[in-house]
Amino acid sequence: MSHSLTQSLTTPLMGAIHRPDSDRPLPLEPVTCCVCGSDDAEPLAVGEDFEYRTSPDTFLAVQCRCCGLVYLNPRPAMTTLDRIYPLDYHAFDFSAERYGLIYRVRQRLEAKRLLSACQRLGPGARLLDVGCGDGFHLKLLRQFGRSDWQLEGVDMSDRAVALGRQQGLKLHQGTIQAVDLPAHQYDLAFMIATLEHVDDPAEVIQAVRRLLKPGGELVIVTDNTDTWDFRLFGHRHWGGYHFPRHWNLFNANTVGRLAMETDLEVVKIQTIVSPVNWVYSIHNYLVDWNAASWLVKQFSLESTLSLGFFTLFDQVFQAFGHGALLRVTLRRPFEN
Amino acid sequence: MSPTKPIAIIGGGPAGLTAAAFLQRHKVPFVLYEAGPKVAGLATSFHDDDGFTYDFGAHFINNRLAAALGVGAQCRTVKYYGESVHLNGKSYGYPLGLLQSPRYVLSGISSRLNPRIHKRQFRSAATWFRASYGSALANEVALPLLEAWSGVPAAELSAAVGSEKLQNSIAQTLKFRNIGRMTGRAVACGYSHEIPENSHMWHVYPDGGVGLLCRKIAEGLESQIRLSSPVEAVWVDNNQVQAVQVNGQELPVSGVISTAPCHILSRMMRGTDRLAALAQFRYRPMMFINLRLKGRGLLKDTVVWLPGKDFTTFRVTETPISMPWLAPVGKTLITVDIGCEKGDDLWSMDDEALGESCLKDLEPLIPDIRQRYQGCRVLRASCAYPVYLNTYEDVRQRWRQTTGVEGLYTVGRNGEFSHALMEDVYWRTQRKLRGILPSNRVMSESPGATPV
Ligand SMILES: Cc1cc2nc3c(=O)[nH]c(=O)nc-3n(C[C@H](O)[C@H](O)[C@H](O)COP(=O)(O)OP(=O)(O)OC[C@H]3O[C@@H](n4cnc5c(N)ncnc54)[C@H](O)[C@@H]3O)c2cc1C
Ligand SMILES: [Zn+2]
Numbered sequence: 039m040s041h042s043l044t045q046s047l048t049t050p051l052m053g054a055i056h057r058p059d060s061d062r063p064l065p066l067e068p069v070t071c072c073v074c075g076s077d078d079a080e081p082l083a084v085g086e087d088f089e090y091r092t093s094p095d096t097f098l099a100v101q102c103r104c105c106g107l108v109y110l111n112p113r114p115a116m117t118t119l120d121r122i123y124p125l126d127y128h129a130f131d132f133s134a135e136r137y138g139l140i141y142r143v144r145q146r147l148e149a150k151r152l153l154s155a156c157q158r159l160g161p162g163a164r165l166l167d168v169g170c171g172d173g174f175h176l177k178l179l180r181q182f183g184r185s186d187w188q189l190e191g192v193d194m195s196d197r198a199v200a201l202g203r204q205q206g207l208k209l210h211q212g213t214i215q216a217v218d219l220p221a222h223q224y225d226l227a228f229m230i231a232t233l234e235h236v237d238d239p240a241e242v243i244q245a246v247r248r249l250l251k252p253g254g255e256l257v258i259v260t261d262n263t264d265t266w267d268f269r270l271f272g273h274r275h276w277g278g279y280h281f282p283r284h285w286n287l288f289n290a291n292t293v294g295r296l297a298m299e300t301d302l303e304v305v306k307i308q309t310i311v312s313p314v315n316w317v318y319s320i321h322n323y324l325v326d327w328n329a330a331s332w333l334v335k336q337f338s339l340e341s342t343l344s345l346g347f348f349t350l351f352d353q354v355f356q357a358f359g360h361g362a363l364l365r366v367t368l369r370r371p372f373e374n
Numbered sequence: 375m376s377p378t379k380p381i382a383i384i385g386g387g388p389a390g391l392t393a394a395a396f397l398q399r400h401k402v403p404f405v406l407y408e409a410g411p412k413v414a415g416l417a418t419s420f421h422d423d424d425g426f427t428y429d430f431g432a433h434f435i436n437n438r439l440a441a442a443l444g445v446g447a448q449c450r451t452v453k454y455y456g457e458s459v460h461l462n463g464k465s466y467g468y469p470l471g472l473l474q475s476p477r478y479v480l481s482g483i484s485s486r487l488n489p490r491i492h493k494r495q496f497r498s499a500a501t502w503f504r505a506s507y508g509s510a511l512a513n514e515v516a517l518p519l520l521e522a523w524s525g526v527p528a529a530e531l532s533a534a535v536g537s538e539k540l541q542n543s544i545a546q547t548l549k550f551r552n553i554g555r556m557t558g559r560a561v562a563c564g565y566s567h568e569i570p571e572n573s574h575m576w577h578v579y580p581d582g583g584v585g586l587l588c589r590k591i592a593e594g595l596e597s598q599i600r601l602s603s604p605v606e607a608v609w610v611d612n613n614q615v616q617a618v619q620v621n622g623q624e625l626p627v628s629g630v631i632s633t634a635p636c637h638i639l640s641r642m643m644r645g646t647d648r649l650a651a652l653a654q655f656r657y658r659p660m661m662f663i664n665l666r667l668k669g670r671g672l673l674k675d676t677v678v679w680l681p682g683k684d685f686t687t688f689r690v691t692e693t694p695i696s697m698p699w700l701a702p703v704g705k706t707l708i709t710v711d712i713g714c715e716k717g718d719d720l721w722s723m724d725d726e727a728l729g730e731s732c733l734k735d736l737e738p739l740i741p742d743i744r745q746r747y748q749g750c751r752v753l754r755a756s757c758a759y760p761v762y763l764n765t766y767e768d769v770r771q772r773w774r775q776t777t778g779v780e781g782l783y784t785v786g787r788n789g790e791f792s793h794a795l796m797e798d799v800y801w802r803t804q805r806k807l808r809g810i811l812p813s814n815r816v817m818s819e820s821p822g823a824t825p826v
Binding site: 063064066068077078080081083084093094095096097098111112273274326327 | 399437440444448557569573801805
């Protein structure tokens with residue numbers, strides 16, 4: 039169900055898409071903190087599906103008073119995934135032609151980032167992208183990485199998987215807990231813009247852990263709540279909420295705790311630059327205030343100008359350790 | 375708390391139901407006893423055949439509570455909410471209008487400039503309001519309202535009446551009002567104290583009335599709710615709750631969570647006198663006379679405060695100004711709040727006579743009100759507002775923390791003897807219960823990670 043790091047590279051034109059069930063409320067379920075189990079949480083923000091308008095619901099983001107995790111509570115039931123990830127969802131609807139220059143720039147940037155995680159991989163290494171969508175990152179690895187690497191991906195969406203397979207990628211359809219993959223075989227796994235979407239992050243990480251060789255690494259990239267965009271927009275419009283699709287949102291602290299719970303060693307926690315949450319925060323703000331659509335469009339991910347500007351802008355924050363995304367490298371310990 | 379015997383929850387209003395849902399989520403056995411034939415307590419709406427909807431006073435909830443309960447999609451946004459004060463034949467918008475009167479501004483500013491105000495201990499509500507609002511505003515507006523509402527002189531009321539409730543600065547009120555005007559959403563201001571308010575919280579109204587909230591919380595709890603089952607007594611032994619008595623039957627329990635008014639709870643206690651002091655706590659009974667009228671927008675604002683001594687009521691509310699759907703097209707509803715004492719002349723007056731007296735009362739505001747009048751419906755709440763008398767302020771403060779009896783807990787507006795509105799009741803009840811549960815129970819449900 040997840041999408042790629044090129045998160046939200048498109049948004050449907052406002053009002054252009056007709057959803058026959060968009061006025062039917064979703065079944066919502068109460069949850070507790072997936073990191074520490076507490077249900078003691080401070081309400082932070084009420085939001086709506088500002089981007090896709092898949093339902094008439096309002097959603098509550100809360101912050102765990104025990105560990106600081108930000109999560110959606112109540113959140114849509116698992117049976118609603120088909121609705122909250124509509125067919126025009128950007129992760130399913132991605133092509134080079136449509137985005138031209140931005141696509142190519144981001145591609146380069148992503149490739150560089152991905153490869154920096156692969157430095158210690160030897161020949162024939164096995165890599166797995168969990169929540170790979172249609173295989174955006176795998177294609178980059180194929181293009182820019184070593185030719186003898188064995189690349190595989192897992193995603194829940196059968197459409198995305200079918201698309202990726204057409205391009206010759208080895209993709210498995212299903213959840214990481216359910217797919218039948220060999221234990222202790224993989225050198226490196228990626229979870230890029232995936233963790234925030236899954237219902238049970240600890241269970242998913244454990245499933246990935248099982249597949250890793252001892253000493254194998256898991257690289258997680260996810261939205262960072264320890265940022266200025268969160269502080270500024272966290273009362274409603276923050277892009278990282280991505281209402282109602284981001285169920286758990288982390289900072290260095292909570293992701294570290296999750297690693298501990300799942301018996302993985304923290305190799306490194308860094309933040310990286312991304313303009314996406316800045317641009318989307320402003321986008322949501324404008325949508326919520328019924329701004330003119332020409333203005334809203336200046337803050338979409340099709341706008342080179344705002345993406346460029348906020349990439350530079352976020353660089354300043356990243357320099358102080360508060361970049362928009364968290365990048366966490368975890369390792370499966372050797373003993374056990 | 376023993377896991378075998380259930381906890382008894384007294385009352386099926388917002389507080390009791392929130393407690394029940396909390397215990398259910400934490401897998402603690404409980405039974406909820408509600409005296410009336412249905413749940414919701416004061417958070418209820420009534421509909422009549424002519425298309426009018428009447429609430430028990432509780433008209434306003436915000437989008438945050440709706441989202442927390444998962445009923446946001448079933449709520450409509452309230453676009454406008456406003457209050458004004460009618461004084462000596464003139465209307466002043468609140469708070470800006472009042473501030474245009476130089477006397478009130480000057481008195482307000484000079485009191486604010488007094489550096490000692492934040493450190494002072496106030497002997498009564500009267501001194502608090504004078505210090506915070508200035509003498510002119512306090513004497514002519516705030517204190518007369520307070521006295522009409524509570525039925526006692528402001529000098530006998532605790533300063534907490536103001537300081538616990540009215541924390542919002544005028545600047546914040548104005549900011550929220552303005553944002554509300556710009557966004558077409560009635561930004562809620564002064565409705566929540568448990569969790570900070572912000573400009574992204576506005577009033578919403580549930581389809582079909584405020585009863586929706588309680589029906590939603592009660593979903594999945596049905597088998598543990600006993601309707602028409604007033605709890606008659608709570609048995610205590612060795613300062614530990616043992617049982618409750620319902621319909622003459624004694625039922626062993628491991629604890630009691632009460633939302634009943636605390637002076638009534640005090641009288642229900644058997645085997646302890648720890649709650650004796652609460653028997654004197656006063657609640658102000660209130661009557662809500664709903665006048666059905668032809669026309670719309672008859673009042674200057676949704677809520678109009680009437681501090682003048684010439685009025686029987688202290689507050690009138692035209693809900694359709696904010697929620698047009700509460701009355702049929704071309705008609706409106708004005709709710710007249712009258713504080714009284716149970717059994718006094720007003721309380722026992724029949725509905726028609728009450729309607730008649732309200733018409734007379736409101737003629738200065740709406741001269742042609744008689745031609746518009748189409749009958750009324752009266753709701754009576756015998757425990758509408760806790761009255762914070764200075765004489766029992768210490769007991770009240772202690773009561774908010776603990777009942778003094780093992781296994782006996784209180785939540786909710788009347789249970790805690792507080793002026794809480796529904797959102798605060800919702801968060802506060804959960805916070806309190808979290809403190810009660812043995813921590814190992816919470817921990818045992820943490821998603822314990824089992825490494826492979
Ligand atoms: C005039 C007025 C206006 C208000 N306006 C608003 C508003 O605009 N917005 C807002 O959010 N809130 C408002 N409120 C507050 C809101 O109504 C209360 O916060 C809320 O109803 C409190 O819920 P509760 O469960 O504590 O009590 P209640 O709603 O009073 O419920 C208590 C329940 O306990 C039952 N009970 C009592 N004794 C026993 C017994 N011995 N055995 C079994 N059952 C028993 C009663 O039958 C009742 O059902 C208003 C209140 C009043 C009085
Ligand atoms: Zn937590």
